[in-house]
Each structure stands twice: as C-alpha cells, then as structure tokens.
Amino acid sequence: MKISELLKEDKVTLSCEIFPPKTGAALEKIDAVVRDIAALRPAFISVTYGAGGSTSKRTAEISTKIQNQYGIPALAHLTCVSSTREEIAGMLARFRAEGIENILALRGDIPQESDFPSPEHYHYASELVEDIRRQGDFCIGGACYPEGHIECAHKEDDIDFLKRKVDCGCDFLTTQMFFDNNVFYNFLYRALAKDIRVPIVPGVMPVINAKQIRRSCELSGTVLPPRFKAITDKFADNPRAMKQAGIAYATEQIIDLIANGVKHIHLYTMNRPEIASKIMDNLSDILG
Numbered sequence: 001m002k003i004s005e006l007l008k009e010d011k012v013t014l015s016c017e018i019f020p021p022k023t024g025a026a027l028e029k030i031d032a033v034v035r036d037i038a039a040l041r042p043a044f045i046s047v048t049y050g051a052g053g054s055t056s057k058r059t060a061e062i063s064t065k066i067q068n069q070y071g072i073p074a075l076a077h078l079t080c081v082s083s084t085r086e087e088i089a090g091m092l093a094r095f096r097a098e099g100i101e102n103i104l105a106l107r108g109d110i111p112q113e114s115d116f117p118s119p120e121h122y123h124y125a126s127e128l129v130e131d132i133r134r135q136g137d138f139c140i141g142g143a144c145y146p147e148g149h150i151e152c153a154h155k156e157d158d159i160d161f162l163k164r165k166v167d168c169g170c171d172f173l174t175t176q177m178f179f180d181n182n183v184f185y186n187f188l189y190r191a192l193a194k195d196i197r198v199p200i201v202p203g204v205m206p207v208i209n210a211k212q213i214r215r216s217c218e219l220s221g222t223v224l225p226p227r228f229k230a231i232t233d234k235f236a237d238n239p240r241a242m243k244q245a246g247i248a249y250a251t252e253q254i255i256d257l258i259a260n261g262v263k264h265i266h267l268y269t270m271n272r273p274e275i276a277s278k279i280m281d282n283l284s285d286i287l288g
Contacts (some may be wrong), residue, residue, distance in 0.1 A: 002139035013043035020058035036273035038070035046075035079108035133169035146187035177205040210236035210243035
C-alpha cells in the first residue's frame with residue numbers, strides 16, 4: 001500500500017524507523033528487531049540506507065521482509081549523493097522487482113574529501129525525486145527540516161528548496177527530529193505560505209542517551225529547548241532514569257501533536273523495539 005494513501009486516512013497513526021547495521025553482532029539481531037517492531041503494527045516501517053549506499057542491499061532485503069512476511073508497508077530510503085545515476089537506476093529496478101513502492105528520496109551527507117558534485121552524480125535530492133518519478137509508479141517521500149538544514153544559512157531559502165523538491169514529485173514529507181513542538185507548528189505555517197500542501201509527518205526521537213543526542217544535535221543543527229536540556233543535565237549519568245525520562249518526553253510530544261490535530265507521527269526507534277513499545281503503551285487509548 002502506498003503511504004500517500006495511508007496519510008489520507010482520518011485516524012491517528014504511528015510509524016517507525018529502523019536501520020540495517022553494517023556488520024557485527026547487531027547484524028545478527030536485526031531480524032528480531034524487525035519482528036518485534038512489526039508486532040507493534042505501526043502504520044508503516046521505514047528502512048534507512050547507509051552512507052554511500054553501504055547497507056543498500058540490506059535496505060531492500062529488510063523492506064521486502066517487512067511487506068511480504070509481516071504485511072506492513074515499507075518505506076525504503078534511497079540516498080543519492082555517492083551514487084551515479086546508473087547505480088540509482090539499478091536500485092530502483094530492484095525495488096520494483098521486490099514490490100517496494102514507497103521510497104524516501106534523500107541526498108545524504110556529502111562524503112569527506114570528495115570532489116562534490118561530479119558530473120555523473122546527483123547534486124540535490126530534487127534531482128533524485130525527478131528520476132524516481134520518471135522510472136516507476138513509486139510513492140515518493142522527502143525529508144524536511146523544521147529548524148532549517150544545517151548547510152542552508154537562511155530558513156527562507158531552505159523552504160524554497162523544499163518547495164522545489166515537492167514540485168519535482170514528492171508525495172509527502174517527514175521531518176528531522178525536533179524537541180520543541182512550537183518549532184514544528186511554525187514550520188507548518190511557513191511551508192503553507194510557500195504553497196507546500198503535501199502531508200508533513202513529524203519525526204519524534206525518544207532520547208535515552210544524553211551524550212549521543214548532544215552530538216547528534218551538533219551535527220544536525222537541532223536545538224535542545226531549556227526544558228529538555230534540564231532533563232539531560234539531570235539524568236545523563238543515570239541510564240535507567242534517562243531512558244524513562246526520554247520516553248516520557250517523547251510521549252508528551254506526541255500527545256501534544258495529536259491534541260493539535262496532527263494525525264500521523266513517525267518514531268525514530270534507533271532499533272530499540274522496547275522503546276517504541278513503551279510509547280505505544282502510553283498512548284494505547286489515544287491511538288485506539
């Protein structure tokens with residue numbers, strides 16, 4: 001089922017994201033992660049695509065398993081910055097053959113010490129969106145940044161780039177993590193002012209590791225509001241308390257979003273099914 005159709009439904013839904021590990025013990029556990037998250041019956045499950053396509057094969061394999069074994073729509077990420085147009089065409093052919101019809105089109109992080117952009121590579125996610133639209137009947141999602149993309153100096157320019165991406169064929173957008181819902185609500189108004197009218201799904205990340213989230217925020221430009229910073233400062237050295245506080249904060253974020261009319265929310269699970277499970281338990285009657 002196409003996610004664009006799911007997002008038209010007049011009910012509250014929660015979707016989840018997982019990432020294929022590259023190597024090691026985590027690789028052996030990914031089947032259990034997929035099984036346990038699928039057991040929660042999210043609206044869909046997105047599967048990330050490693051830097052430079054490092055997990056592209058596993059992205060396709062896991063997405064296929066999610067759909068065929070568990071009967072849940074999969075959203076396969078596709079990152080283009082390190083891939084030639086020929087390589088992307090090959091991935092799209094594989095997605096079609098596997099029956100994967102939902103793709104999250106991403107530029108990805110520019111590799112260090114690379115000559116970017118080179119003629120045979122993509123420059124922007126909007127170019128990838130155009131290519132996907134030409135090469136199949138896919139439902140295409142895109143990323144958006146409520147606090148602005150870290151590489152873009154002005155939020156107004158960032159919204160203009162987002163409008164271009166939508167005009168190239170995005171069916172819906174999913175936000176980067178944020179910790180202040182007012183940032184998201186303001187972003188919705190700014191997007192609407194640019195006539196961006198596709199569904200925008202907020203991405204919520206439960207924080208269970210204070211040090212890790214501070215690093216992530218530095219890289220992404222996400223701001224930790226004072227209320228949340230106080231939580232990380234207080235519980236950073238108590239992992240169990242930080243986990244409990246992070247789940248509570250994410251739950252409150254989601255409740256506020258739903259109370260303000262947001263119907264579809266994406267949960268960045270970090271491959272921790274028990275975190276998603278606790279949040280869904282907290283929301284059991286709200287989600288129905």
